[in-house]
Amino acid sequence: MRKLKFLNTLAVLIGLIWSFSSVAQVKYCNLSxxxxxxxxxxxxxxxxxxxxxxxxxxxxxxxxxxxxxxxxxxxxxxxxxxxxxxxxxxxxxxxxxxxxxxxxxxxxxxxxxxxxxxxxxxxxxxxxxxxxxxxxxSDDYPTVLDRKLMYDDNPQLFGTQTFSYIDDTGDNNYVWPIADPDNLKARRDSVGLPTMEEYFRIAMEEFNIKMVWDKSLTIEKALEMNN
The missing domain is CATH 1.20.58 (Methane Monooxygenase Hydroxylase; Chain G, domain 1)
Incomplete structure (x- = not known):
């Protein structure tokens, strides 16, 4: 009998725990x-x-x-x-x-x-x-994809990622190497990204950041510069 009462009490406690847990999760997942x-x-x-x-x-x-x-x-x-x-x-x-x-x-x-x-x-x-x-x-996924490619030491696809480097002209943001640059504009157009020229203009006018796109830049050189 005592064992049965204990099991009944345990069942009630478990039920209460689940109840409180469900209430807490509903509150946590409230959209507002x-x-x-x-x-x-x-x-x-x-x-x-x-x-x-x-x-x-x-x-x-x-x-x-x-x-x-x-x-x-x-x-x-x-x-x-x-x-x-x-x-x-x-x-x-x-x-x-x-x-x-x-x-x-x-x-x-x-x-x-x-x-x-x-x-x-x-x-x-x-x-x-x-x-x-x-x-x-539409350009959010390409942005994250480019960052992943850069982190993996690979060329990016959409030209969204840059790194800071001080060269002879001062502190500049160099564009991370881009795969198939000849078709870059078409890829950017397909996801609603502005042209690289417009991208550079916005960076300078709104953030005072000078952008440099050296199309001959290799992954090896970029890694050395960004070390």
Whole structure:
């Protein structure tokens, strides 16, 4: 009899645990809550980048402010790592719901795009699915694909990835080597990316970043420059 009562009590406790777990998951997967959380995370990750970019440019120009650059870079890395942990948990529990708002979809893309090689590999197929479904912009998957190719030490396809290098003319952003450059414009057109010339103009006018596309640049040389 005592054993039966114990089993009954255990069954009730297990039922309560499952009940609380289900309530917690429903609350965690609430679309409004996710939208609010992702909005905060986007603000944080974009704000720190607005501080990092000019700090790096100033250091490269004057040689001063290295401690500021290190401090900001560490802060940015911590924000990115925290966002990646959040996204792992979110997708693991709730998936990537198509009914999130456009800003949330954009934030998820940014978190993935700013991840390391392993993180991108984990989600690149899902980015492709969402881009093909129209949940993401048509150029989002090519951007992540280019980054993956660069991380794998391979030529990119769409010309979206660059790296910083100080040459005789100063601090420039060099385009990572591109496969089949003769057909680059057609590939960019197919996913709604602007021409490389327009891309360079936007980078200079909006971000004061000078772009360099050396079509003779090899992977080996790019790796040496980017080391």
């Amino acid at each position: 809550s996710i939208n609010e959380e992702l909005a905060k995370r986007k603000e944080a990750e974009q704000s720190i980048r607005k501080e990092v970019i000019p700090a790096v440019q100033e250091h490269n120009k004057t040689g001063k402010g290295i401690l500021k650059v290190i401090r900001l870079a560490n802060k940015m890395n911590k924000i990115d790592e925290d966002n990646q942990k959040y996204l792992d948990k979110l997708i693991g529990k709730c998936g990537w719901d198509d009914n999130l708002n456009a800003e949330s979809h954009r934030t998820i893309f940014l978190i993935i795009d700013h991840g390391d090689k392993d993180f991108i590999n984990r989600y690149i197929d899902l980015v492709k699915v969402k881009a093909e479904a129209g949940v993401l912009e």
